[in-house]
Amino acid sequence: MPRLEVHAAKAPPVSSQIRKRTRVQLYLPIADIPVNVLLILAMGAAVGFVSGMFGIGGGFLMTPLLIFVGIAPAVAVATVTSHIAASSFSGALSYWRKRAIDPMLALVLLSGGIIGTILGVLTFTRLRSLGQLDLLIALSYLVLLSGVGAAMSWEGLRAMLRARQSRTVPLRRSGGHGWVHGLPLKIRFKRSKIYLSAIPVIAIGLLIGFIGAVMGIGGGFILVPLLIYLLRVPTSTVIGTSMMLTLITMTFATVLHAATNHLVDAVLALILMTGGVTGAQFGARAGQRIRGEHLRLLLGLLILAVGIRFAIELGIRPADLYTVRETTGDT
Amino acid sequence: MRTRATTAMIRLALLLAAILVAGHAHAEHLIVSVSNHRVTVTPNYSGEELVLFGSIERERDAPLPPAGYDLVVTVSGPPVDMVTRRKARWFGIWVNADSRQFLQVPAYLAVFANRPLERIAAPDILRRRQLGLNNVLLTQRVGSDYADVVPSDPFRRAFIRLRSEHGLYRENTSAVTFLTPTLFRASIPLPAEVPTGTYTIDIKLLAGGALIAKTDTAFEIVKVGFEQFVATAARQHGMAYGVATALMALTAGWMASIVFRRD
Secondary structure, three states, rough: OOOOOOOOOOOOOOOOOOOOOOEEEEEEOOOOEEEHHHHHHHHHHHHHHHHHOOOOOOOOHHHHHHHHHHHHHHHHHHHHHHHHHHHHHHHHHHHOOOOOHHHHHHHHHHHHHHHHEEEEEHHHHHHHHHHOOHHHHHHHHHHHHHHHHHHHHOOOOOOOHHHOOOOOOOOOOOOOHHHHHHHOOOEEEOOOOEEEHHHHHHHHHHHHHHHHHHHHHOOOHHHHHHHHHHHHOHHHHHHHHHHHHHHHHHHHHHHHHHHHHHOOOOOHHHHHHHHHHHHHHHHHHHHHHHOOOOOOOOHHHHHHHHHHOOOOHHHOOOOOOEEEOOOOOOO | OOHHHHHHHHHHHHHHHHHHHHHHOOOEEEEEOOOOEEEEEEEOOOOOOEEEEEEEEEEOOOOOOOEEEEEEEEEEOOOEEEEEEEEEEEEEEEEEEEEEEEEEEEOOOEEEEEOOHHHHHHHHHHHOOOOOOOOOOOOOOOOEEEEEOOOOOOHHHHHHHHHHOOEEEEEEEOOOEEEEOOOOEEEEEEOOOOOOEEEEEEEEEEEEOOEEEEEEEEEEEEOHHHHHHHHHHHHHHHHHHHHHHHHHHHHHHHHHHHHHHOO
């Protein structure tokens, strides 16, 4: 007797590991994972606000955040460059309208920056072949962030205290003192109202380009304090000028990353930008309202906090001693 | 044309003969099919679950094995190179001290069975047939040599544990269900993180602790439409893609400054 058995094809609830995802999930074509669009938008907006406020690219904040969400470090670094380009362009435009950018200063910085970037890329390749690049990057993050952050916080705090104690703030404005001002090849930077040798400006550009290429950051958070404290560029033009420099280097970096590593995720970039440019607008406005020393103290504390995070990561026994990473093509 | 048709027919005849001979050597053979041979990745893709169906075909009057049949299904994703690193304390800070390279290991690996593996077959059989996560060959670079290590190796264990935490490696010894003594089904959960590529499904039939039949099938995970367009553009026209992305960034920045302009 033929017997017919029918079983429903619907599987029993085995899918415990597949979390139910809502509509806000979007699959990224290059990063190869689905992400929460609202979360990425919020991250972009938050970092954009900070970058608009302080005139920094925000790469040192965005890249760790993306890695934390689960995006591969290489994709994160490459994609963040385009996000920084977008938010710094948005910020730079509003600073340009307020005549808060010194184009001459930006140009001289850029000339050093290009050489620094090339040197940095060469060093990066060399270090990678020697191994332990990860450690070097973590240590340089730690040293740079903690150092710059602590110095800025301290200076900002002191300036605030001085302003409170005696109404007359002894502003150590530009003048003939300091070895920096004794150097030859002087150029007049009209917008910043300073008369300065081109040598330290190019040297700073070179350093920023080098650090940026090795550490994968825009370098704005180092550039701003160097311009303020070493070159005594007025705070009013520093932020806009730094943004202009970041804009140019990061636009180039986006094209280079896309052409060489094929790791720029345009979809992820678009979500980040949408949040980032909006945040940068509000940040730029907030930055104009806050007093200079308060701004410096805030930025100092923020940088210091990220530096401390790196220190904790290096100093405390990790919960898991092992990590697994895919080695994409090159080893 | 004609010769080609003849050759094809001869080949078919040979294949049938081979199947018949094999059929005589083993009383059972497997017929399987997966619910979807082509998983497409679209913008709202968030993982999928495939169902594998199969039937054990037997000789007409062959008796069922006394302890019943056992099935072990191994799904392996496209091979990738991975590195597992171990941190150690070095002058007060935790750094990556030691690392092992895993060469051409499956990006996704799932082992399903109808009951615990140790009850299906003896350890040496399991090892020889690579049944179970502990027995699948995971090639490592050991010095200048290539070899797998013992299952208790800390790097190998950490590797499997970390991959399992992402749902990319899994072992479930109750995922294969027998609907009748000869008809079975298994669910294959694919988390959203699984990479695109070709996946092979290897099905082994055991009875009384010995392998009696095996077969394999495959499915692929592919990007389609917009996802495919972006991925292809990024890989094949990197420069144009980069310039387009940079222009997109500048447009986004410009738009924002216009939208939010107050004066």
